[in-house]
Amino acid sequence: MTSILKLEIQKKTFKKKCFSILHDFELEVEAGERLSIIGESGVGKTSLLNIMGLLDPHYHGSYKLFDSSVKDLSQNKLAEWRNRKIGFVLQESALIHSLTIEDNIKLPLLYAHLEKDPAAQDHFKRIITKIGIEPILKKKPLECSGGQRSRAVFARAVMMNPQIILSDEPTASLDSKNKENIINLLFDMNKEFNTTLITVTHDLDVANRHERIITLERNE
């Protein structure tokens, strides 16, 4: 097995509040692994995803991703990896309100100059069909329900067929049918492309369907 991610955090501090979390936290993830992260509210799950997703460089410790030390990477390389290699399923607010759902979902293709690529178009069609959002493609995010926006965020995150999908409560605002669709799509991608799944969830049913569960504990 190949390690895709190795994180050794001494702590993550928030300057304004003189407050720190994730004390002596270590994690190694294999390529293709399905990992779920659970833990009580405020323990640091989203903060950890932000570090893993290259959104937050402010922590004490080391982080090796795809065999490179993250602290040695240029801003351009970090941006490229965020767009191409990492799919980040954030909360629904991450959609751009002035763009249609279709344009939001296709943004990663635009950044990578792949909007006319036939394989990317096929992947787009496959994803939107699978999660049933064709009827809302021409709508703006604020004209959609919370569950529809969540599915659009998910579609955008997997548009580049990333090597890692980091999901923060991906099923929180979904009914049981849509929850199944999202989970099935995640697991299909894992099976077909060996995509590594790292999923933060409060839903133990979702957590239990991953092969490894870690529980973040509150620091003393």
Ligand SMILES: Nc1ncnc2c1ncn2[C@@H]1O[C@H](COP(=O)(O)OP(=O)(O)OP(=O)(O)O)[C@@H](O)[C@H]1O
């Ligand atoms: N920018 C910030 N400044 C100060 N404290 C912060 C900041 N962001 C997060 N925190 C604090 O860090 C802790 C961890 O937050 P985080 O959102 O990572 O928790 P979580 O485990 O994801 O919680 P939840 O399950 O409720 O989403 C919380 O106590 C939170 O108040």
